[in-house]
Amino acid sequence: MSHPENASEFLKDQAQAKWHDETLWFVRDKRDRISKTIPEWEDLRNLASQIKDNVLANLGPYLEQFEENAKKNGVQIHWAKDGEEHNRIVLDILKRHDCQAIVKSKSILTEECHLNPFLEKNGIDVVDTDLGERIVQLLHQPPSHIVLPAIHLKKGEISELFHEKLHTEKGNEDPAYLTQAARLHLREKFLGAKVALTGVNFGIAETGEFVVCTNEGNADMGVHLADVHVACMGIEKILPRRKDLGIFLRLLARSATGQPVTNYNSHFRSPAPGRELHIILVDNGRTAQLAREKFKNSLKCIRCGACMNTCPIYRRSGGFSYGSTVPGPIGSILSPGLDMKKHSTLPFASTLCGSCSDVCPVKINIHEQLYEWRQEITKAHGELGKGLSMWIAAGIFKSPLAYKISGSLMRKALKTLPDSLIYHPMNAWGKSRDLPEAPKESFQQWYQKNRS
Amino acid sequence: MSSREAILSAIRGIKLEPKPLPEIPEFGIQGEIEATFVQSILGNKGEVLSQAEFETWLTASNHPKLISRSTHFSDLSTISLPEDPHQLNDLDLAILDGQFGVAENGAIWLEDADLGLRVVPFIAEHLVIVLNKKNLVATMHQGYERIGSATSGFGVFIAGPSKTADIEQSLVVGAHGAKSLRVVLI
Ligand code: SF4
Numbered sequence: 224m225s226h227p228e229n230a231s232e233f234l235k236d237q238a239q240a241k242w243h244d245e246t247l248w249f250v251r252d253k254r255d256r257i258s259k260t261i262p263e264w265e266d267l268r269n270l271a272s273q274i275k276d277n278v279l280a281n282l283g284p285y286l287e288q289f290e291e292n293a294k295k296n297g298v299q300i301h302w303a304k305d306g307e308e309h310n311r312i313v314l315d316i317l318k319r320h321d322c323q324a325i326v327k328s329k330s331i332l333t334e335e336c337h338l339n340p341f342l343e344k345n346g347i348d349v350v351d352t353d354l355g356e357r358i359v360q361l362l363h364q365p366p367s368h369i370v371l372p373a374i375h376l377k378k379g380e381i382s383e384l385f386h387e388k389l390h391t392e393k394g395n396e397d398p399a400y401l402t403q404a405a406r407l408h409l410r411e412k413f414l415g416a417k418v419a420l421t422g423v424n425f426g427i428a429e430t431g432e433f434v435v436c437t438n439e440g441n442a443d444m445g446v447h448l449a450d451v452h453v454a455c456m457g458i459e460k461i462l463p464r465r466k467d468l469g470i471f472l473r474l475l476a477r478s479a480t481g482q483p484v485t486n487y488n489s490h491f492r493s494p495a496p497g498r499e500l501h502i503i504l505v506d507n508g509r510t511a512q513l514a515r516e517k518f519k520n521s522l523k524c525i526r527c528g529a530c531m532n533t534c535p536i537y538r539r540s541g542g543f544s545y546g547s548t549v550p551g552p553i554g555s556i557l558s559p560g561l562d563m564k565k566h567s568t569l570p571f572a573s574t575l576c577g578s579c580s581d582v583c584p585v586k587i588n589i590h591e592q593l594y595e596w597r598q599e600i601t602k603a604h605g606e607l608g609k610g611l612s613m614w615i616a617a618g619i620f621k622s623p624l625a626y627k628i629s630g631s632l633m634r635k636a637l638k639t640l641p642d643s644l645i646y647h648p649m650n651a652w653g654k655s656r657d658l659p660e661a662p663k664e665s666f667q668q669w670y671q672k673n674r675s
Numbered sequence: 676m677s678s679r680e681a682i683l684s685a686i687r688g689i690k691l692e693p694k695p696l697p698e699i700p701e702f703g704i705q706g707e708i709e710a711t712f713v714q715s716i717l718g719n720k721g722e723v724l725s726q727a728e729f730e731t732w733l734t735a736s737n738h739p740k741l742i743s744r745s746t747h748f749s750d751l752s753t754i755s756l757p758e759d760p761h762q763l764n765d766l767d768l769a770i771l772d773g774q775f776g777v778a779e780n781g782a783i784w785l786e787d788a789d790l791g792l793r794v795v796p797f798i799a800e801h802l803v804i805v806l807n808k809k810n811l812v813a814t815m816h817q818g819y820e821r822i823g824s825a826t827s828g829f830g831v832f833i834a835g836p837s838k839t840a841d842i843e844q845s846l847v848v849g850a851h852g853a854k855s856l857r858v859v860l861i
Binding site: 246249250262263266267270273274276277279280281282283286287296302303304308352353354355358371372373374376377378381398399401402403405406409410413414430438439440441443444447448458463464465466467468469470472473480482483484485486487488489490491492493494495504506510513514 | 677678679681682683685686687688689691692693694695696697699700702705715718719760761764777779780781782787792793794797798814815816818819820822824826827828829830831832833834835836837838839840841842843844845847849850851852853
């Protein structure tokens with residue numbers, strides 16, 4: 224299904240859609256407020272962006288340095304060209320340890336590699352341990368947001384799910400009660416797992432260490448109880464120096480949820496005595512993206528989710544409408560690089576308002592890349608180009624609800640967005656043409672009123 | 676060709692313009708360090724106590740299984756550190772010394788030597804970190820300066836109790852790890 228078709232599915236439950244929109248805006252607002260308490264905020268963003276530019280320009284040497292240092296620290300390093308190879312490496316490690324059940328903490332990379340279904344097919348019980356991820360896993364859904372995996376669900380649905388799966392009281396929707404039930408359920412899993420898997424937020428070339436950030440402490444509960452820790456890391460997660468973490472940890476949580484830092488920021492350098500520590504370095508399309516001059520900047524992403532929280536389309540269409548592991552503005556520039564055909568509608572799921580680029584802590588020019596992808600997609604489809612844009616338009620016009628909403632959405636946005644946002648110098652959309660006077664009524668509304 | 680070689684040679688094949696690695700300036704904070712630190716911990720849903728307040732709290736509460744690795748409260752342990760971390764599942768309270776705290780966000784740095792077993796601050800039902808007021812720094816930049824090139828196998832910044840907001844964005848303290856964090860400033 225195309226993005227517009229999926230979006231109109233999401234918009235069917237209007238109360239839910241409104242809650243989703245407002246809640247994410249609230250998170251965005253928290254981010255704004257906390258960023259204003261740091262006078263050097265823009266300096267930090269510039270530094271983060273420059274450090275990541277330097278990383279991308281020297282990715283090969285940094286990866287080799289990282290590998291060498293990690294090996295010295297007693298870590299076992301693996302390299303995977305793609306998701307399939309990554310999954311096989313994980314399975315091999317599990318087999319070697321005769322392990323039937325693993326615990327996992329939030330790793331978008333393993334979602335990208337479709338690790339869970341692969342392991343399940345091979346008889347391994349996989350338990351996601353981040354509360355939001357466990358909830359969506361029990362529902363057989365993917366996460367709908369990279370930082371807030373269950374943001375598309377209401378507590379009533381979670382209460383029902385937990386009643387069925389964890390035998391909580393029927394009708395008890397108290398988040399504290401439900402969280403406590405999950406705590407007990409997952410404690411069992413932590414205690415029983417021989418192997419624990421985590422993602423990686425940052426890997427440090429200079430020291431060979433890597434950092435994992437959580438608020439729940441689930442990554443640490445898993446890995447410190449297990450005999451073996453497997454860390455899955457995209458090759459772009461490298462930072463040159465340990466002190467660069469100062470910049471990135473200051474930016475990450477503030478951008479993500481508006482909190483000053485995540486409550487647990489764990490630095491893994493070498494395995495505990497008698498334990499094993501593995502790092503799998505995964506390419507899966509990243510070197511291909513690095514070779515695309517116009518799009519390589521997307522590899523600077525630190526997965527904070529800020530661009531999703533601020534995006535008027537994401538907030539009003541939900542994460543599932545994108546049909547890609549990473550949804551929202553950044554997902555719409557990463558996904559076409561992986562499969563242009565499948566994700567060809569995503570770069571069009573944007574108003575190009577530029578708000579994503581404005582909040583991005585590493586200053587990725589997201590909205591400009593979205594625009595570039597539109598050109599690429601139209602070019603790649605050649606003669607099909609016209610057909611494609613017709614089809615995109617058809618996706619909207621075929622579903623009257625989405626048409627209605629996207630129209631009234633824009634009229635509202637134009638009215639409520641501050642001029643500073645619309646006329647921001649980075650905003651190619653605002654710059655390249657005068658904004659039309661937004662009509663108070665759509666043609667449809669006008670027609671409704673006037674036809675009699 | 677191994678995947679390692681394939682990936683590295685793919686990168687080598689891409690023409691990449693050189694980009695300099697910037698130096699990081701000294702950033703500070705505007706407020707007073709200790710007051711800012713206390714505010715940060717409170718914001719993260721932790722508590723800050725004086726030594727006397729802590730002692731009163733400890734006498735009034737009941738923690739059958741307690742491990743203290745703090746040099747300031749060394750005789751409080753009721754159990755010794757086991758070899759197998761799983762045996763700590765019913766640990767009621769852990770008291771640890773933090774190396775330093777960061778005022779801007781309340782993050783406190785601990786390493787292997789402070790923890791005994793890495794799982795301790797996570798698996799304990801309640802966590803107390805003892806911190807000398809002299810060991811407060813302004814921002815994460817000064818924090819990493821303090822860590823320098825230390826070689827501990829594991830190190831962690833802990834800034835509050837375990838928490839989640841995954842159910843409708845309602846904040847719940849006590850997801851998987853410690854249900855409370857008390858920082859004793861001495
Ligand atoms: S693109 Fe920027 S704002 Fe979006 S998730 Fe990545 S780092 Fe965050």
